[in-house]
Amino acid sequence: xxxxxxxxxxxxxxxxxxxxxxxxxxxxxxxxxxxxxxxxxxxxxxxxxxxxxxxxxxxxxxxxxxxxxxxxxxxxxxxxxxxxxxxxxxxxxxxxxxxxxxxxxxxxxxxxxxxxxxxxxxxxxxxxxx
Amino acid sequence: xxxxxxxxxxxxxxxxxxxxxxxxxxxxxxxxxxxxxxxxxxxxxxxxxxxxxxxxxxxxxxxxxxxxxxxxxxxxxxxxxxxxxxxxxxxxxxxxxxxxxxxxxxxxxxxxxxxxxxxxxxxxxxxxxxxxxxxxxxxxxxxxxxxxxxxxxxxxxxxxxxxxxxxxxxxxxxxxxxxxxxxxxxxxxxxxxxxxxxxxxxxxxxxxxxxxxxxxxxxxxxxxxxxxxxxxxxxxxxxxxxxxxxxxxxxxxxxxxxxxxxxxxxxxxxxxxxxxxxxxxxxxxxxxxxxxxxxxxxxxxxxxxxxxxxxxxxxxxxxxxxxxxxxxxxxxxxxxxxxxxxxxxxxxxxxxxxxxxxxxxxxxxxxxxxxxxxxxxxxxxxxxxxxxxxxxxxxxxxxxxxxxxxxxxxxxxxxxxxxxxxxxxxxxxxxxxxxxxxxxxxxxxxxxxxxxxxxxxxxxxxxxxxxxxxxxxxxxxxxxxxxxxxxxxxxxxxxxxxxxxxxxxxxxxxxxxxxxxxxxxxxxxxxxxxxxxxxxxxxxxxxxxxxxxxxxxxxxxxxxxxxxxxxxxxxxxxxxxxxxxxxxxxxxxxxxxxxxxxxxxxxxxxxxxxxxxxxxxxxxxxxxxxxxxxxxxxxxxxxxxxxxxxxxxxxxxxxxxxxxxxxxxxxxxxxxxxxxxxxxxxxxxxxxxxxxxx
Numbered sequence: 001x002x003x004x005x006x007x008x009x010x011x012x013x014x015x016x017x018x019x020x021x022x023x024x025x026x027x028x029x030x031x032x033x034x035x036x037x038x039x040x041x042x043x044x045x046x047x048x049x050x051x052x053x054x055x056x057x058x059x060x061x062x063x064x065x066x067x068x069x070x071x072x073x074x075x076x077x078x079x080x081x082x083x084x085x086x087x088x089x090x091x092x093x094x095x096x097x098x099x100x101x102x103x104x105x106x107x108x109x110x111x112x113x114x115x116x117x118x119x120x121x122x123x124x125x126x127x128x129x130x
Numbered sequence: 131x132x133x134x135x136x137x138x139x140x141x142x143x144x145x146x147x148x149x150x151x152x153x154x155x156x157x158x159x160x161x162x163x164x165x166x167x168x169x170x171x172x173x174x175x176x177x178x179x180x181x182x183x184x185x186x187x188x189x190x191x192x193x194x195x196x197x198x199x200x201x202x203x204x205x206x207x208x209x210x211x212x213x214x215x216x217x218x219x220x221x222x223x224x225x226x227x228x229x230x231x232x233x234x235x236x237x238x239x240x241x242x243x244x245x246x247x248x249x250x251x252x253x254x255x256x257x258x259x260x261x262x263x264x265x266x267x268x269x270x271x272x273x274x275x276x277x278x279x280x281x282x283x284x285x286x287x288x289x290x291x292x293x294x295x296x297x298x299x300x301x302x303x304x305x306x307x308x309x310x311x312x313x314x315x316x317x318x319x320x321x322x323x324x325x326x327x328x329x330x331x332x333x334x335x336x337x338x339x340x341x342x343x344x345x346x347x348x349x350x351x352x353x354x355x356x357x358x359x360x361x362x363x364x365x366x367x368x369x370x371x372x373x374x375x376x377x378x379x380x381x382x383x384x385x386x387x388x389x390x391x392x393x394x395x396x397x398x399x400x401x402x403x404x405x406x407x408x409x410x411x412x413x414x415x416x417x418x419x420x421x422x423x424x425x426x427x428x429x430x431x432x433x434x435x436x437x438x439x440x441x442x443x444x445x446x447x448x449x450x451x452x453x454x455x456x457x458x459x460x461x462x463x464x465x466x467x468x469x470x471x472x473x474x475x476x477x478x479x480x481x482x483x484x485x486x487x488x489x490x491x492x493x494x495x496x497x498x499x500x501x502x503x504x505x506x507x508x509x510x511x512x513x514x515x516x517x518x519x520x521x522x523x524x525x526x527x528x529x530x531x532x533x534x535x536x537x538x539x540x541x542x543x544x545x546x547x548x549x550x551x552x553x554x555x556x557x558x559x560x561x562x563x564x565x566x567x568x569x570x571x572x573x574x575x576x577x578x579x580x581x582x583x584x585x586x587x588x589x590x591x592x593x594x595x596x597x598x599x600x601x602x603x604x605x606x607x608x609x610x611x612x613x614x615x616x617x618x619x620x621x622x623x624x625x626x627x628x629x630x631x632x633x634x635x636x637x638x639x640x641x642x643x644x645x646x647x648x649x650x651x652x653x654x655x656x657x658x659x660x661x662x663x664x665x666x667x668x669x670x671x672x673x674x675x676x677x678x679x680x681x682x683x684x685x686x687x688x689x690x691x692x693x694x695x696x697x698x699x700x701x702x703x704x705x706x707x708x709x710x711x712x713x714x715x716x717x718x719x720x721x722x723x724x725x726x727x728x729x730x731x732x733x734x735x736x737x738x739x740x741x742x743x744x745x746x747x748x749x750x751x752x753x754x755x756x757x758x759x760x761x762x763x764x765x766x767x768x769x770x771x772x773x774x775x776x777x778x779x780x781x782x783x784x785x786x787x788x789x790x791x792x793x794x795x796x797x798x799x800x801x802x803x804x805x806x807x808x809x810x811x812x813x814x815x816x817x818x819x820x821x822x823x824x
Contacts, residue, residue: 009183010423011142015190018138039315042333042343043308058182058282060175062331062345065280070333087186087204090283100279109189109197 001030001123002048006041006055006067007085010034012108016054019112020119038062042070050080052122057086057093065096072101081122085110142191143240144423146184150232151496153180153203157229158499161222171211171291171327175284177225178207184232196235199248202255203228209259212287223507224254226500277348277372285330292327292350299372300358302347303334309341318347321361326351348372426526429487433676436480437771441790443473444768480769484673488523491569491576494533495520498540502565505544512551512562513544519569524576525673528650532578532670535643539580539666540565542640547584547664557661559583574672574694581665587658589615596621616656617755620644648803650674651694653751677772679789681765681797682748685734688797690770690789691759695750695802699764702745716747716758723749726809727760732784737762750802757806772799783808 005016017032033050035041039062041055053071057064064084071077083104084097094105103122106115156177163170185200187193203225209215231246238245278286293299302322306314315331322328332346351358358369446469453462495517506513524532548554548563555561568579593610596602596618602610610618622641647654652670671677671694679690680699706717707725714725725747729736747758770789775782786801 008179009145009187011138011145011187012183012190014138014141038333039311039331043311046308046339046341058179058284060179062333063280063282063285065282066330066332069280073334087182087189092283096279096281108186 001051003030003032003052003054003119004035004041004044004048004050005032006035006038006053006059006064008037008056008059010036012056015112016115019115038064038067041067045071045077048077048080051126052081052083052119054083054085054119057084057090057097065093065100068097068100068102079126081126083118083122139191140425141423142187142193143236146187146193146196146236146239149180149184149187150229150236151493153177153184153232154226154229154500155496156180157222157225158496158503160217161219161226161503164217164219164222169217171288174207174211174217178204178211178284181207193235193239195245195248196232196239199228199231199235199252202252206255206259211284213291215259221258224251224258226503227251228255229500230504274372280332281330288327288329289348289350292329297326297350297352298354300349300351300355301332301370301372302349302358302362303344303368303370304347304362305342305344305367307342311343315345318362321363322347322349322351322358325349325353325358325361424486426487429483432483433480434771436476436483437676437790439476439479440769440771443469443476444791446472480676484525484676487525487527487673489526489529490521490523491529491578492520493529494536495567495569497533498536498567501537501540502544505541509545510551511544511548513548514562514564516564516566518567520567522569522571522576523672524670527674528670531646531650535646535668536578536580538640538643539668540567543580543582543584543664543666547582547586549585553585571672572669574678576670576672578668578670579665580668581663583663586660586662586664587616587619587656588660592616592618616658619656620654648807651677651692651803653755653803674772676769678767679770679799680748680767681791682728682746682759682761683763683765684732684761685729685736687734688765688791688795689728689761690768690791690797690799691748691750691802692772692786692799693767697749697751697756699746699748702747702760718749718758723747723756723758724810725758725760726805729762731805731809751806755806755810757809759800759805770799 003020005013007013007016013034013036017034020030020032033044035044038055038059041053042062045053053067055064055067062070064086068082068084071080071082081103082101083106084094084102085106085108086093087108094107097105103125104118106118110118156173159170159173160177163173181200181204185197185204188196188200206215206221206225210217210221215221228251231248231251234243234246237243281289289299302318304314304318319328327350329348329350332348334344334346349358353361355369355371359367362369446465450462450465450469453459453465499515499517502513502515543565544563548565549557549559551561554563564583566579566581568577568581570577589612592615593602593607597604597607599621601618601621619640620643622639644654647668647670650670651674652668655667655669656664657667658664671692678693680693680696682689682691702716708715708717708722710722714727715722716725717723727736728734746761746764748761748764749756749758751757768791770791772787772789774787775785779785783804784801786799788796788798791797
């Protein structure tokens with residue numbers, strides 16, 4: 001499974017990468033590609049396909065909601081799951097993400113286990129045709 | 131314990147440091163704007179984002195205290211950026227104090243230092259933010275819900291603020307090539323900047339392909355459609371005003387994501403290409419981020435390898451020479467060709483690694499800016515810091531070690547140098563004192579100057595202190611030259627002020643500053659004029675990783691002298707040696723240079739006189755303190771990597787370390803600064819100190 005993590009914090013990206021690449025159950029190992037902002041994600045997306053995009057909401061330029069909206073309004077990405085992450089606080093941002101069709105939301109800080117659980121949930125939801 | 135591997139944790143620490151630096155920079159920018167009565171919402175947002183990221187990170191890595199403080203600061207900045215709180219000077223003050231606390235907390239995370247008490251600052255922030263006005267529900271939005279749906283709360287706030295100011299909203303749709311996205315976007319932003327504020331970019335789903343993308347730049351502007359179109363130029367652009375709608379009830383929620391039309395536009399959509407999977411595969415392997423973060427220790431290891439290769443290079447050269455003398459000319463010249471190309475590549479490699487180690491001085495200068503602000507407030511003086519050359523680059527390790535000595539010098543400049551306000555006005559100086567911080571590169575050195583326009587150093591007082599502390603005999607005091615007097619400030623226990631203030635003279639004197647600079651292979655000079663000001667000049671090598679050295683032989687031993695501390699070398703003419711106060715002094719171009727015989731200094735058995743043809747003098751030292759080192763032979767120049775002598779030999783003075791030479795022998799590297807210190811101090815002859823000026 002190929003996953004794109006979009007976050008302007010490189011330590012967070014490394015954390016996510018290590019949490020997900022360690023998930024080495026046979027046949028389900030993940031390859032994690034990093035992008036450090038929304039624009040970079042736009043550039044990287046066509047090089048997919050990605051099963052899942054994990055994106056921070058609060059980024060300058062193209063924010064996580066805009067990225068999500070872009071993915072949802074583009075047919076070539078209809079199979080891409082989107083998991084939004086953000087520091088808890090703005091309920092408004094979280095709610096907007098839900099309405100735009102995010103598959104999941106995870107508040108920072110999260111543990112590696114919580115992240116893996118959220119990823120599994122999104123994957124399960126997607127493959128169930130939801 | 132914190133989550134994440136060591137690698138992730140290390141990354142956390144260095145990223146946290148960058149974030150705190152960023153926060154500090156934004157806050158200082160805000161402070162400057164505040165002083166000049168201007169405002170820039172993007173700076174508040176920038177500060178917010180730094181601390182926001184810091185909060186998220188510290189949560190993930192279980193740095194609780196940083197998280198707590200970041201949380202409060204974030205709340206405060208959030209209220210500021212969303213316009214719920216006015217920005218006051220006191221507010222900036224408190225925020226800048228938190229930067230100091232963040233540093234302390236971070237060093238607690240790193241090295242387990244005592245964590246600071248956060249309660250007082252948290253209370254102050256709480257008090258400041260309790261005045262939050264809740265103008266949340268003023269006017270409801272008058273734009274399409276589809277537009278609002280993708281904005282973050284902050285972007286929505288900016289949109290609202292701009293509209294309230296009477297600006298119109300435009301969607302500027304531009305098509306970009308993916309490969310050149312950053313560059314093209316920067317260009318467009320630059321052109322739009324004079325027209326208004328770009329609130330966000332919205333990627334449109336329609337025209338995206340493997341190599342191109344369309345962005346709607348949301349621009350709030352007072353100009354009209356035509357002006358904007360003209361400003362951007364180019365053909366791939368459409369500008370469209372976003373219509374305002376009648377004010378409706380609280381924003382109508384979207385029921386389904388599918389109902390989200392991309393922002394309306396009458397351009398025909400490009401057919402969406404499906405990514406060609408082969409190209410996609412290949413491209414995905416490419417690294418996405420343009421920068422990597424590297425532990426400086428890894429670069430040291432690389433540099434060591436380069437050092438080893440340099441030794442091999444030397445061996446290769448000697449082998450070539452041997453082949454040639456053995457008559458194998460053909461083989462020798464082939465080997466020589468290989469040697470030359472090896473030599474070239476090795477220099478490139480070495481240059482490349484050195485370049486990676488370089489960081490701009492702005493890293494320390496930004497901290498100094500904060501210190502200046504803090505101190506000038508605390509000692510109640512008006513001081514303006516003028517910085518030039520902060521993009522000058524220097525070795526990362528030097529930057530790390532530089533911040534304490536520079537901080538001390540700047541503290542002195544403000545606390546001791548700049549006069550109190552009334553005094554300045556009295557003697558006709560501008561009320562605001564100036565501390566200038568200049569940096570520039572000069573050959574293989576970086577020069578840093580800290581200059582103040584304060585009262586200068588009181589000679590008489592300095593002499594009194596030096597006599598009182600026993601460094602100078604009262605009888606000698608009257609014959610000291612001005613520069614010699616100024617150099618007294620670098621002696622231990624000598625200070626320029628009677629009363630010890632909070633800021634300077636906390637036991638750390640200029641002698642410590644000098645020692646620390648010397649450890650970095652640098653020298654410090656001071657120039658001061660009464661009532662005009664003081665200038666302190668620090669000259670540092672650009673890097674410590676690899677140095678060019680002069681190899682000399684003395685009493686059968688080989689020594690290396692770092693070239694950055696050697697100014698010249700010549701053959702000794704015994705007729706020019708004079709004896710002054712039982713010291714040898716050499717007359718060089720009319721000035722006298724104190725001599726030091728290396729074999730005597732190091733207590734080596736001198737070569738028998740019959741073996742000596744002529745001897746040589748190497749002039750070592752920089753600035754005003756120089757010394758002529760007498761040696762038997764000059765061997766030539768070589769690039770060396772200095773290795774430490776190890777813990778057990780750390781106390782031995784006079785040696786900076788050891789190095790392996792091209793012929794695989796080991797040579798000791800002389801610590802020129804320490805030797806000069808030793809010899810000139812031991813002489814007690816003030817005639818010898820700094821007597822050579824050119």
